[in-house]
Amino acid sequence: MxxxxxxxxxxxxxxxxxxxxxxxxxxxxxxxxxxxxxxxxxxxxxxxxxxxxxxxxxxxxxxxxxxxxxxxxxxxxxxxxxxSAAKHDRITADTQAVTHAAFLSMGKAWHANAQFPWEIDRYVGGIENVKINITLRIYSQKWHVYAGLAILNPYAKEQIRQYAQSVTDLYKLMLGGHREELEDRIKKAGAAVFGAQNWDGDLLLNDEVLDRFSLGKKPEKPTPNNHLSLLAMVDCWSQLQIVPYDHMICSTPLFRLWLGVTEYLFRKPGLLDDVIRIAIEDNTFRSDDLEFTFAARGWSDCVTFGDFESYKDRFVSTQKFFEPRFSDATKVGNEMIKTILANTGK
CATH class of the missing domain: 3.40.50.720 (NAD(P)-binding Rossmann-like Domain)
Known part of the structure; x- marks a missing residue:
């Protein structure tokens, strides 16, 4: 007009x-x-x-x-x-859209299981603190910010669809007990994403920083986790031939955190091997992983069909579930981001 x-x-x-x-x-x-x-x-x-x-x-x-x-x-x-505008959208899809999909799926899974993760021992401490704080940070925002970025970006559908597919494929391998196939796929993905990196430097994140920002009390002995969300992220990057470090010059704080926790897992061979073993032998997270898989596919469907109303309904219902803890999570999350960015010099 x-x-x-x-x-x-x-x-x-x-x-x-x-x-x-x-x-x-x-x-x-x-x-x-x-x-x-x-x-x-x-x-x-x-x-x-x-x-x-x-x-x-x-x-x-x-x-x-x-x-x-x-x-x-x-x-x-x-x-x-x-x-250029096109290059911006491509990088934004590679970094923001699929990162948001992972955290949105975590929140939806916890909501489906009626879980406040900071009240459950297996979700307190280390990597879990990043997952919880960033998930709540995203759900405390306006739904249309994430819907627009995912649905209107011409490159985002492919990334989000692949993330959902990676989650599904890995979960099926875990469920079927296919250890060798799971290990082979995960380690090939890790080599594709991280293989060219120089590991002489410090980790983007370390244990002391990860443990500092918790909404709950850390248990004396952490519960082992198969970290399906992280494994699927690296598999997704590998399938799409994305090297996340190529986008660091225009990465968001959330993306750097997400890359930091995936790097943390894949730079520790002993931890990665333990995660693969847990994925096959330990059923503790099976129901959580099932809901996470459903959630990832649900978000992907919303984006694929360009369905803003369904996206809004899914987002707002989970937002209301977590709303009582937004003020605490925002405060802790802001401090976590500030500290981590200062420590990494990013």
């Missing part, structure tokens, strides 16, 4: 997390004499923008006007990353 009335020589941009529909709308409704410079801050509203990636897209603009926009945005103190 207002696009054709845009002032001559104006510069127009947007801060959406999915650029395909934004740019299409600009091109359709804005006059040709209007410049288009878009942007996207790759972090949430409660994260200090200083040092965080800020994508700037010079879609249709004279260099002089682009420089004006960049000067204004420099006040945020963010790290500028220059991409």
């Amino acid at each position: 207002y696009g054709p009335s845009t002032k001559l020589g104006a510069i127009v941009g947007g801060q959406t997390s999915c650029k395909a529909p934004e740019i299409a709308a600009f091109e359709k409704h804005l006059p040709k004499d209007v410049d288009i410079v878009s942007c996207h801050s790759l972090h949430g509203p409660n994260v200090d923008p200083r040092g965080q990636p800020l994508v700037i897209i010079q879609h249709r603009a004279a260099q002089e006007n682009f420089d004006k926009v960049e000067k204004v945005l420099s006040s945020l103190g963010s790290k500028h990353v220059y991409l």
